[in-house]
Amino acid sequence: MKLLEVKGLKAFYRQTQALFGVDFELEEGSITTILGANGAGKTTTLRSISRMVRTEGEIKFDGQDITGLSTEKVAALGIAHVPEGRGTFVRQSVEENLQLGAYTRKSKNEVAKDIERVYTYFPRLMERRQQQAGTLSGGEQQMLAIGRALMLRPRLMLLDEPSFGLAPLIVQEIYEIMARIRDQEKASMLLVEQNANIALNLADQAYLLETGNVVMSGESEILRNDENVRKVYLGY
């Protein structure tokens, strides 16, 4: 079943147009990645879904048009956005950050259980549960951002460059955990990355974005083996 369908998506920052008619879709339970260089419109695509930027065109989540909703209503539908820059609540504790992730949920019991479940994915967060989140390292803050998204019990996770600014070993660790989350939570993810190599490893479907247009799409395997993609984005 198609969880997300985007057709003819255009996005604008004041007068400046950032997306020029982007089409893509995402199957429930799968991972789709959007690749591209700096400024290609990857972050804007995610911000369009979360209604943080003015758009034209169609965005359907689970068959429902969401372009008329506010950002907080989109979150309440079960779309958890791990934003560029990680969106850490720096003065709040690690645990308070996780509680905020569950803001739309009612049952205190289930939220408490889910916090423990997030700690099983990220034991390092458990060690630091009472610490101010702003004092965490970059990798730990990325883990916290993913954990916060999980707290929503999301139907769809939007992940904006989880590898950004992190050491290769940490990136690997985080991607391994994301694979575990996919397997255990049956989570659907829309993953935006500059690091094409690691994203293609995880994703089922891939789209290549250049200056606000989709220039190529298909199964991850197909993009990985394309000579052009290999030279420009994979670097070998």
Add this chain to the structure above:
Amino acid sequence: MDLFLQLTLAGLAIGSVYACVALAVVMIYQATDHFNFAQGEMAMFSTFVAWALYQTTGSIWLSFLIAVALSFIAGIIIERVIVKPVENAPIFNQIIVFIGLLMIFNNLAGWFWEHTTKTLPSLFPEHGIDSTLISTHNLGVILFTLLILGITFCFFKFTKVGLAMRAAAANPDSARLVGVSVGWMLALGWGLASAIGAIGGVLVAPIVFLEPNMMSGVLLYGFAGALLGGVNSPGGAVAGGLMVGVLENWARQYVPGGSELGLTFALVLIVGVLMFKPAGLFGRVIIKRV
């Protein structure tokens, strides 16, 4: 020694009121990065409302509670109707709106209730304790303020809405992404600030007399307290308000000619803090990347 203790305790009492105003100012500042210059006049108006209710009900506690509840609702409405439309306007426009609010409340109060001073009775009994060091009213003010501040602290620290309000103030974008309605959190913040201001107004009215300009001095001391404690630290603002109250009382007694220098003292303190310790005693230095 008795005089010194008397001065200090009376200073803590008036300082409690400054602390309420400072806390109200800091709550709005944290959420919006602006000082609400109308905070004092809003508190004054709330106090008049309590006085008007007292004229009909005859019960000061009932009037007080209704006035605080009305102030809470009014704060929310003011944010939604007047402040929200200019939320993305240049800073100058926003300041004009705050000053406009100040004038509106000041003039409305003068129009409704005239400029003659009124007396509002104390919330606390006249002969409660038998002490030469502190009056019952002052003791009541100190204890009651501590109670209110404690409740406020617990609300922000331990409730879901309190946590969401802190998150919305600190990182609005991220708060929206987890489903917090940031606009309503701001409105709620205005409501709470307005209610806390009303409490401060009713507590101070028996000391300064009720008239449309009664809060102008209190607001200035409240600002001084907020700056001294640190404008991004609610706890600091409370401590700053208490300190200003005590320092003011000492200065009045021990500095030659000090009794004439009340407001000058507040201004010197404001300028001094801004010059030498702009982050305040308990605030954090915020470095903005440009």
